[in-house]
Structure formats: structure tokens, C-alpha cells
Amino acid sequence: MSLVVFTMINIVGDPVDMLVNPESLPDEIERVRSDFGLDQPAHIQYIKFLQGALSGDLGNSFIFGRPALALIAERFPATLELATCALIIAIVFGLPLGIYAGLNPKSFGTRIIMGGSVLGISIPTFWLGLMMIIIFSVVLGWLPVSGRGDIGSFLGLESSAFTLDGLSHLIMPATNLALFKIAMVIRLARAGTVEVMSLDFIKFARARGLPPERLVRFHLLPNILIPIITVLAIEFGTLIAFATVTETIFAWPGLGKLVIDAIVNLDRPIVVAYLMFVVTLFLLLNLIVDIIYAALDPRVRLNGDQ
Amino acid sequence: MTDLLNIRKLSVSFKMEYETTDAVRNVSITLRPGEVLGIVGESGAGKSTIGNAIVNLLEPPGEITRGEVLFKGQDLRNLDDKQMRDVRGKKIGMIFQDPQTSLNPLMTIGGQLIETINKTINLYGSEATNKVIELLESVGIDEPEARLNLYPHQFSGGMRQRVVIALALAGDPDLIIADEPTTALDVSIQAQILDLIKKLCQERQVGVIIITHDIGVIANISDRVTVMFNGQAVESGEVKQILTNPKHEYTKSLIAAVPRGDRKVERFKSIDYIEGGAQTQRRIDLDQHWLGKKFTQHYSDTAISINDLNKKYSLKKAFLKRNRSYVHAVKDVSLSIKTGESFGLVGESGSGKSTIAKLVAGLVSTDKGSIKLFDQEVTNKSKGKDVIAARRNLQMIFQDPYSSLNARMRVQDIVSEPISYYKTASTNMEMRQIVRDLLDHVGLGSNAMLKYPHEFSGGQRQRISIARALASRPKILICDEPTSALDVSVQAHILNLLKDLQDDLGLTILFISHDLPVIRQMCDRVAVMRHGSICEIATTDSLFEKPQHEYSKHLLELMPKTDFI
Numbered sequence: 001m002s003l004v005v006f007t008m009i010n011i012v013g014d015p016v017d018m019l020v021n022p023e024s025l026p027d028e029i030e031r032v033r034s035d036f037g038l039d040q041p042a043h044i045q046y047i048k049f050l051q052g053a054l055s056g057d058l059g060n061s062f063i064f065g066r067p068a069l070a071l072i073a074e075r076f077p078a079t080l081e082l083a084t085c086a087l088i089i090a091i092v093f094g095l096p097l098g099i100y101a102g103l104n105p106k107s108f109g110t111r112i113i114m115g116g117s118v119l120g121i122s123i124p125t126f127w128l129g130l131m132m133i134i135i136f137s138v139v140l141g142w143l144p145v146s147g148r149g150d151i152g153s154f155l156g157l158e159s160s161a162f163t164l165d166g167l168s169h170l171i172m173p174a175t176n177l178a179l180f181k182i183a184m185v186i187r188l189a190r191a192g193t194v195e196v197m198s199l200d201f202i203k204f205a206r207a208r209g210l211p212p213e214r215l216v217r218f219h220l221l222p223n224i225l226i227p228i229i230t231v232l233a234i235e236f237g238t239l240i241a242f243a244t245v246t247e248t249i250f251a252w253p254g255l256g257k258l259v260i261d262a263i264v265n266l267d268r269p270i271v272v273a274y275l276m277f278v279v280t281l282f283l284l285l286n287l288i289v290d291i292i293y294a295a296l297d298p299r300v301r302l303n304g305d306q
Numbered sequence: 307m308t309d310l311l312n313i314r315k316l317s318v319s320f321k322m323e324y325e326t327t328d329a330v331r332n333v334s335i336t337l338r339p340g341e342v343l344g345i346v347g348e349s350g351a352g353k354s355t356i357g358n359a360i361v362n363l364l365e366p367p368g369e370i371t372r373g374e375v376l377f378k379g380q381d382l383r384n385l386d387d388k389q390m391r392d393v394r395g396k397k398i399g400m401i402f403q404d405p406q407t408s409l410n411p412l413m414t415i416g417g418q419l420i421e422t423i424n425k426t427i428n429l430y431g432s433e434a435t436n437k438v439i440e441l442l443e444s445v446g447i448d449e450p451e452a453r454l455n456l457y458p459h460q461f462s463g464g465m466r467q468r469v470v471i472a473l474a475l476a477g478d479p480d481l482i483i484a485d486e487p488t489t490a491l492d493v494s495i496q497a498q499i500l501d502l503i504k505k506l507c508q509e510r511q512v513g514v515i516i517i518t519h520d521i522g523v524i525a526n527i528s529d530r531v532t533v534m535f536n537g538q539a540v541e542s543g544e545v546k547q548i549l550t551n552p553k554h555e556y557t558k559s560l561i562a563a564v565p566r567g568d569r570k571v572e573r574f575k576s577i578d579y580i581e582g583g584a585q586t587q588r589r590i591d592l593d594q595h596w597l598g599k600k601f602t603q604h605y606s607d608t609a610i611s612i613n614d615l616n617k618k619y620s621l622k623k624a625f626l627k628r629n630r631s632y633v634h635a636v637k638d639v640s641l642s643i644k645t646g647e648s649f650g651l652v653g654e655s656g657s658g659k660s661t662i663a664k665l666v667a668g669l670v671s672t673d674k675g676s677i678k679l680f681d682q683e684v685t686n687k688s689k690g691k692d693v694i695a696a697r698r699n700l701q702m703i704f705q706d707p708y709s710s711l712n713a714r715m716r717v718q719d720i721v722s723e724p725i726s727y728y729k730t731a732s733t734n735m736e737m738r739q740i741v742r743d744l745l746d747h748v749g750l751g752s753n754a755m756l757k758y759p760h761e762f763s764g765g766q767r768q769r770i771s772i773a774r775a776l777a778s779r780p781k782i783l784i785c786d787e788p789t790s791a792l793d794v795s796v797q798a799h800i801l802n803l804l805k806d807l808q809d810d811l812g813l814t815i816l817f818i819s820h821d822l823p824v825i826r827q828m829c830d831r832v833a834v835m836r837h838g839s840i841c842e843i844a845t846t847d848s849l850f851e852k853p854q855h856e857y858s859k860h861l862l863e864l865m866p867k868t869d870f871i
Contacts, residue, residue: 200407207363207402208422208473209395218421222412298457299411 003046049272058276059269061262068273071258078148079247079254083239085174087232090181095228097182098189099216102197113186120183129176129249136172143172146251173250177243181235188231192224226296233289234282241278309376310513311337311360311481316373318352318359329355329368331537339480340511342504344524344545347534348560348793349764353517356534357483360515361394377481396426399474403486405466409458415469416454419476426477441472445502464495471502475510482507485517492654492820497864500527519793521564522865525549533557563798565823567850567865573802595743597779597811606681609782609814610649610666611642615675617661635661637838639675643831645781648808648815650829650846652822652861658838659818663786666816667702679782698728701775705787707767711759717770718755721745724778744773748803765796772803782814783807790821801828822865826850834858 033039040048052059058068101110137145148169196202197220205219244256251257255274262270294300318330330352337343345353358364360375362382375382382393394400402408410418419438423429429437435454442450445468458466467487474482484503488496504527507514516528524531524545531549532542533556541554552558616639618632636658643649651659664670666677672685682696701724704710711720721741731737742752748769759767768788775783785804789797801824808815817828825832826846833843834857842855853859 200402200404201410203363204400204402204408204470204473205410205418207361207394207400209391209393209425209477210421211391211425214421214425218413219410223410297412299459 007042053276058273061270062267063262063265068269069277071270072255072273072277075253075255075258078252079240079243079256081170082174082177082243082247082252082254083236085170086178086181086239086243087236089174089178090185091232093178094182094185095189098186099193099220099224101186102190102193103216105194114190117183117186120179120186123179125176125180126245126249128179129173129246132172132176133249144169148253173246173252176250177239177246181232181239184235185228185232188228189224192227193220196220196223222296226293229292229296230289233285233292237278237282237285240281308338308379309336310339310341310378311335311515312374312376313356313360314374314376316356316359316375317371318355318364318368319371320368322367328537330359332373333532333534333537333539335515335532335539335542337481337513337515339513340507341530342507342514342516342528344528344531345515345517345534346519346521346524346531346560348519348795350536351534352537353534354485357400357485357515357517360483361398361400362390363394363400395422395479396477397479398481398483399477399479401467401470401474401482401484401487404490405463405470406490408470409466409473411458414455414457415461419454419469419473422473422476437476438472441475442469444506445469445472445475446498447472463491464498467491467495467499468502471499471506475506478510479512481513481515483515483517486519487516488523489518489520493822493861493864494654496523503527521549521561521794533560560795563795565797565801565821565827567823567826567862570826570846573805597740597744597747597776607645608678609643609645609647609680610816611678611681612662612666613640613676613678615639615662615665615677616673617658617665617670618673634838636665639838639840641833641840641843643814643816645680645814646808646812647831648817648829650825650832651816651818651835652820652825652832653835654820654861656837657835659835660786661838662835663702663784663816663818667700667784668697669702698778699781700784701778701780701782702784702786703768703771703775703788706791707764707771708791710771711767711774713759715758716755717745717750717757717759720759720770721773721777724774728778730779741773741777744776745770748773748776749799763796764792765800768792768796768800769803772800772807776807776811780813782816784816784818786818787820788817789824790819797824804828822850822861834861 030039049059056069060066061068061071064071097113101113104110133145136143146169148166202215202219205215210219240255243252243254244260246252247254247256248260258270259274261267262274313333313335316330316333316335317328320327320329333352333356335343335345335356345356347353355364355368358368359370360377360382362370362385364370370383377393377397382390385393409415416435416438419441420434423434423437427437438454439450442453447453447465447468453461458469461469467490471487474484482503487503488499491499500523503514503516506512516523518524528545530543531545532539533548533552533554534540535556541548541552541557548557549561552561615636616634617636618634621631621633639658639662641649651662653659661670665672666679668684675685676683677685679696679700682692684693684696715723718738718741721744722737725731725737725740731740738755741755745752745754750766750769750773754762754766754770759770762770771788783804788804789800792800804815805828807813815828817825819825819828829846831843831845832849834841834849834855836857841857842849842853844854849858850862853862
């Protein structure tokens with residue numbers, strides 16, 4: 001992966017052109033080039049990068065002059081907060097609506113939910129974000145337009161979700177980011193519900209006289225959660241990695257903005273470090289999914305005491 | 307004695323957008339406590355619908371249109387949802403067909419039993435646990451305390467069905483409705499489960515309704531029987547009287563279609579009542595036809611010869627050899643099948659009979675041993691033209707007619723595929739003609755050519771499979787449980803067809819089944835398998851009259867008795 005990233009980024013443009021004043025003298029440009037080690041052949045650069053990476057150093061940003069990893073770590077909490085919030089919104093709204101739609105396939109409410117989920121999937125995020133700003137901030141004046149707001153601390157965690165001001169800043173970008181995921185959770189939950197409700201064990205549970213609440217909570221829910229969790233964990237990765245559009249619209253000081261700037265300025269170390277970070281994140285999430293899987297589904301547990 | 311259940315003139319229909327299907331019409335049933343009533347019929351006869359209608363578990367859009375369901379004098383149709391839930395589990399317990407799917411896979415069996423006990427008889431905490439243990443003991447599960455925290459997948463099929471029965475009994479019901487309770491189980495387990503149901507029925511004086519397609523089950527367990535056909539109860543009465551002296555034409559033909567374990571008959575009797583009139587079949591003249599073309603090559607007298615065949619499947623993969631574990635599916639099997647013979651392989655699930663079929667057909671690779679088709683070695687180590695030529699002589703017919711045909715291919719393409727692969731027809735016109743003839747010959751008619759598999763019933767699909775197998779002009783057919791997914795009348799048709807084909811074409815058949823009566827009707831010689839090895843090979847008659855091996859005797863004893871028919 002690091003090889004792919006490194007090669008690709010070496011093909012596009014020369015960062016020195018972006019960094020140096022176009023009126024500089026040629027020997028000055030050469031000096032900058034050798035300072036960053038860019039005068040050496042690509043494979044030497046790569047080996048140096050690898051040596052650094054193994055000791056946890058992914059290089060310094062060309063622009064900020066600070067370690068790329070530190071910059072990412074600085075911005076990460078904001079993005080993580082946004083993504084977590086969006087995920088919670090997606091589950092809290094998506095799951096019940098999806099189950100309702102699955103249980104009452106022909107009701108009027110279901111049609112509205114499913115219609116809404118089609119809109120949620122098809123309306124572009126940036127347009128919806130702009131609309132939300134216009135309605136809630138400009139016209140109604142309920143919520144602030146942009147930024148992150150005050151940061152509170154609770155149980156040692158720092159987040160803007162713990163102050164009222166922070167929350168008012170958070171709610172709109174998080175909802176904006178969540179809308180697509182809500183629609184997806186609704187569809188997954190509905191499909192799962194329809195499928196599981198037609199299975200024999202649900203019928204058998206009904207034949208034993210179990211009330212509907214119990215049926216949904218203990219027999220339906222665990223069984224539909226397995227596929228939903230798989231998808232959501234991966235989606236959580238994409239939320240963190242690609243929240244760029246929402247962050248740009250709401251001027252959220254997260255990773256997305258950092259990366260967009262880095263790409264525009266050809267700040268190679270940040271782009272490479274960011275992509276490495278995203279890859280690691282996805283690997284971690286996959287591991288977590290597997291662990292959750294084993295916790296939820298006894299059939300997956302290895303070395304089962306049969 | 308008063309009636310436990312009294313169904314009067316029940317009608318159930320399924321209202322679809324354009325048409326209404328009457329699944330049950332005017333059916334009346336009575337049941338007394340401690341009595342076992344069998345409802346028998348073929349798929350689509352409406353027997354399961356009756357069971358579901360009693361406890362109001364009909365799948366929408368099904369609804370009861372007319373009639374009364376009197377349970378202890380009370381009409382269950384007048385109850386609202388909540389009252390109905392109190393009846394379910396507490397007064398009426400249900401047992402479903404497939405124990406693999408009727409338990410929640412994510413909940414321990416103890417959890418499922420306890421939630422049921424909480425609801426039905428309001429016992430909680432340790433009292434509930436004690437009751438669960440008592441229940442599991444009564445259905446014959448050893449060490450119930452240790453097994454409470456196990457999940458359904460940790461039980462075998464038979465054990466799971468016992469858990470299902472325990473669940474049905476959890477609320478001390480007065481009536482148990484068992485919908486095909488043993489269809490998914492092996493014969494030996496079937497016998498145990500039926501004994502258990504019978505015993506519980508007598509001990510607890512509960513009424514039992516057994517819904518099944520299997521006359522053998524009915525004959526073994528029930529006191530009275532109702533025969534269903536096309537939504538109507540065509541005949542009811544004492545089991546003995548119905549089975550020995552059926553009045554209605556349908557009952558007669560149904561009983562005639564049941565394969566007999568006690569003696570061999572030439573063909574199954576005409577059962578045309580069931581499929582609605584005699585089929586007009588145009589058969590082809592084999593002497594003239596492509597299908598009957600004689601091969602110039604000489605074939606030896608031994609069609610299949612298997613020597614010291616072994617196959618292991620790995621259960622647990624590991625880097626180190628000592629950590630790996632295997633199941634020995636086929637263990638040192640040797641047998642030889644003469645040309646033109648029909649050879650049966652019989653055994654319970656997991657005995658390795660299907661694995662042998664796959665090994666012979668080359669679908670899985672062998673670990674050790676040799677397989678020869680007409681003296682040509684075909685195990686994985688040998689490759690080449692001769693092997694391909696030898697393999698062409700062998701075709702397979704699979705168990706499940708639903709998944710063994712490609713749903714996106716037309717019947718004509720399915721059947722013509724082997725012909726075009728082996729290039730046995732010179733022109734497209736000829737190929738199309740051959741396909742048409744083959745479909746006629748298996749009794750489908752040539753207008754089936756342009757249809758897709760889903761437009762056919764199970765029995766018709768199995769005919770398509772047979773036509774496809776014939777299309778490569780095989781000398782050997784392997785039939786792996788070809789009729790176990792089919793109704794008994796359809797089974798009779800398919801078995802007759804296979805017999806005819808064997809006579810006409812001189813096919814060698816390797817017939818695999820768990821069903822002893824079917825084996826008896828179809829095979830000249832039989833091998834009994836258990837745990838991957840062969841217990842006994844004998845001619846069919848001597849096996850059924852004088853079994854030598856203990857296990858063969860055991861299997862024959864478990865065979866449902868139909869001798870009084």
C-alpha cells in the first residue's frame with residue numbers, strides 16, 4: 001500500500017514548484033529541493049521513507065514544517081467526534097424505522113419511510129448541507145453556521161458534544177453526514193426484518209405464545225444486527241476518512257480540510273501519512289468487526305465447546 | 307369422552323390480487339385427548355394450512371373464510387390477538403418440520419425454554435430452570451444442566467428436534483400439532499422421535515395432530531387418519547381401515563404409490579388420478595434413434611470398480627499436522643458394479659454414500675484408492691483423452707431438483723449443453739430435434755423447450771435433470787437421492803421412468819438413498835454403509851430377507867412397517 005501511494009504521488013507534479021516563489025533563482029530552488037531530499041531518485045526516497053515509517057516518523061510537512069503524523073493526530077479528534085455522532089444518529093433513527101418498515105410492509109408509514117430513504121440516498125450531501133445552513137442558520141437563526149464551538153470534558157474525554165455551544169455546532173454537520181447512513185441502515189434493517197420474520201424460528205416463537213415485543217427484541221434484533229454491524233463498521237471508516245465534503249461546507253476543523261489543503265499544495269508527507277492512517281483505520285475496523293461478530297454469533301466462535 | 311378439538315367445515319383461502327386460492331375447503335376434524343390423528347396428503351394438499359389455521363398463524367394473505375375451530379368447546383376464531391397468544395404454547399403446542407431452522411440460532415436453548423416457561427406457566431428464576439431441566443429429561447436429553455447454555459448449532463438434528471418438542475411441551479399444552487416432525491431426520495432418529503411423541507401423548511393425555519406426507523409415519527403412530535387432497539378431506543377413519551381398505555380413489559392410488567419394503571413389484575401401479583389423467587407420451591423408437599445408437603467400442607462387464615477408496619475432509623485446518631482434524635468420509639471402500647446392474651447404496655446421513663457418488667463422478671478428488679469406469683482409471687492422478695471419454699459415460703442426477711438446474715437457462719439450453727460440448731450432433735437442427743425427443747421421452751413434451759426451470763414442479767424438474775443426463779448418451783447413471791425431495795406419487799412416476807430407461811438403454815445405475823423401500827424396488831444389489839465404510843454387500847432380496855450384519859438388521863427393523871397394506 002505504501003508503495004502504491006508513494007509511486008502515485010511522485011507522478012503528480014513537483015511540490016517544489018508550489019513551495020518556492022516563482023521568481024526565485026535556480027540555485028535557490030535546487031537548495032530547497034535537496035533540503036526536502038527531493039533531488040534523490042524515487043526509490044531512494046522510498047527507502048528513506050520506509051526507514052522513517054518503521055520508527056513512527058512519516059516525514060515532516062513541507063508547508064507546516066512539522067511531523068505529518070502530529071498534524072493528523074491534532075485534527076483527528078474533531079473528525080472522530082463528527083463521525084461518531086453521525087453514526088449514533090444513523091443507528092438511533094435508522095434501526096427503529098427500518099424494523100417498523102419491515103414489520104408493517106404495507107402500511108402508510110412504511111411508504112413514507114422508504115420514500116424518505118430513497119431521497120436520503122440520492123440527494124447529494126453538499127447540496128443538503130447548504131440547504132440546512134440556509135434554513136437553520138440563515139433563515140431561522142437557530143444554529144451557528146460553522147466551526148466547532150466550545151469543547152467540554154467529561155470522564156477525561158474532550159469533545160464539543162459536552163457543551164451546549166459545542167453541541168449546537170455539532171448537530172448540523174453530524175446530521176448532514178448521517179442522512180445517507182440513516183437511509184442505508186433503514187434499508188438494511190428492513191431487508192433483514194423481512195427475511196428473519198419469515199423464518200421458522202420466528203413462527204415457532206409465535207406458536208409458543210411469546211408477545212411481539214419479546215419477539216422483536218430477543219429474536220429479531222440480534223439476528224438482523226449481524227449484517228448491519230458489518231456494514232456500519234466499514235461505513236464508519238468511510239465517515240472518518242471521507243467526511244471531507246461535510247467538513248468543507250461547515251468549516252469543521254477536521255482531517256478532511258487538512259487533506260484537501262495538502263493535496264492542493266502537493267504536501268506529499270501529509271497525503272502519504274493520511275493514506276497510511278486510513279489504511280490502518282480500515283484494518284482496525286475489520287478486526288473490530290470480527291471480534292463483535294464472535295461476540296454476537298455463537299456459531300462463529302472458534303474452538304466452540306461442542 | 308368430550309372432544310378436545312372439533313373443526314367444523316373449515317375453509318381457508320389466500321386472496322391474491324387477481325385470484326383467490328382455496329387452500330382448505332370444508333374440512334371437519336375431531337380429536338379426543340390422548341389420541342393421535344394423522345393428516346396425510348401431498349404437497350399443496352392444504353394439510354399444513356389446517357395446522358396453522360388452528361392457532362391462527364396463517365401467513366397473510368391467508369384467512370379463514372368459513373367454519374369453526376372449537377377447542378374444548380370454545381371457538382378459537384373469536385379470540386383477539388392477546389387471548390390467542392395465551393392459547394398458543396399454553397394450550398396448543400406446535401412442532402415444526404426442520405429443527406435446523408425452528409430454533410433461534412443466537413439464543414441458548416435454556417434461554418429459549420425459560421422465556422417460554424415465563425410466558426406460559428409464569429414460573430421464574432430457579433423454579434423455571436428446574437422445570438426446564440425436567441422437560442429436557444422427559445424428552446430424553448442427557449445431562450440437561452450442562453446443556454442449558456449450549457446454542458442450537460451445538461446439537462445434532464435429532465437432539466434439536468427433541469429441544470423443539472420440549473419447547474412445545476413447555477406450557478403443558480392439551481394439544482400438540484406436529485407438522486412433518488420427522489421429515490428432516492434419519493430413519494433411526496425418526497423412530498425415536500415418533501416413539502417419544504407417542505409416549506408423551508399417552509402419559510400426558512394430550513391430543514396430537516401429526517401432519518405428514520409419509521404414510522409409513524402415519525401407519526406407525528396414529529390412531530386415526532384424515533387424507534387430504536387438493537384442499538379437501540377425501541377420507542377419514544381408523545388407520546388400519548383406511549390403509550387396508552381405502553374407499554376413495556385418491557387414497558387407493560396414494561397407497562399404491564408407496565414403495566413397499568416387503569417385496570418387489572415390477573412397476574409402481576398407475577397413479578394417474580394424482581397427476582390428473584393419463585399423460586400422452588410420445589416415446590421414441592430407440593433402435594432408430596440417436597439416443598439408442600450402439601457404440602462400436604466394446605465395453606467390459608464391469609461398469610464401475612472401486613478399490614480401497616479413501617476420502618478425508620478436513621474439519622480444522624492448521625499448520626502443524628497434529629493440530630489438524632479430519633472426518634474420514636469414505637474408508638477403504640471396495641466394490642464393483644456390473645454393466646447393466648442397478649446397485650444401491652444405503653445408509654444414514656453422514657455415512658459417506660453421497661461422497662462416494664461425488665468421487666466416482668469426479669466432483670471431488672480422491673485421497674487414496676482407485677476408481678475404474680469400464681477398466682479406465684479415472685482418479686485425479688490420471689488425466690487425458692481416455693479419462694474424458696470414460697467420464698462421458700457417466701452422468702449424475704442430483705437430489706434437489708430446485709438447485710441443480712441453472713435458473714437462467716432455458717430447458718432447451720440445459721439439455722443441449724452436453725450435446726454441444728461433446729459434439730455428438732452434426733447440426734443445430736439435429737441437436738434441437740434430439741432435445742425435443744429427449745424431453746418427449748422423459749414425459750415432459752417438447753413445448754417445455756423454451757421455458758425456464760422455475761415454471762416446472764419438482765417432479766418435472768427431475769425429469770429435466772434426467773433428460774440432461776441422457777443427453778450425453780451415458781452408460782452409467784448415478785442417482786443421488788433422486789426422489790427424496792418429491793411427493794410419493796411423483797416419486798413413483800420418476801422411479802418408473804428410471805426403470806424404463808434402464809431396461810431400454812441397458813444403463814448401469816448407482817442408486818443412492820436412505821429410503822430402504824425405494825432401494826428394494828430399484829436395485830439388484832445393495833451395499834449398506836455406515837461411518838464411511840461398507841457393512842454388507844448383498845443382493846437386494848437376501849439383504850431384506852436375511853440381513854447378515856448387525857447394522858443392516860437394525861436399519862431394517864426401523865423401516866416403517868407397511869406390511870398390512
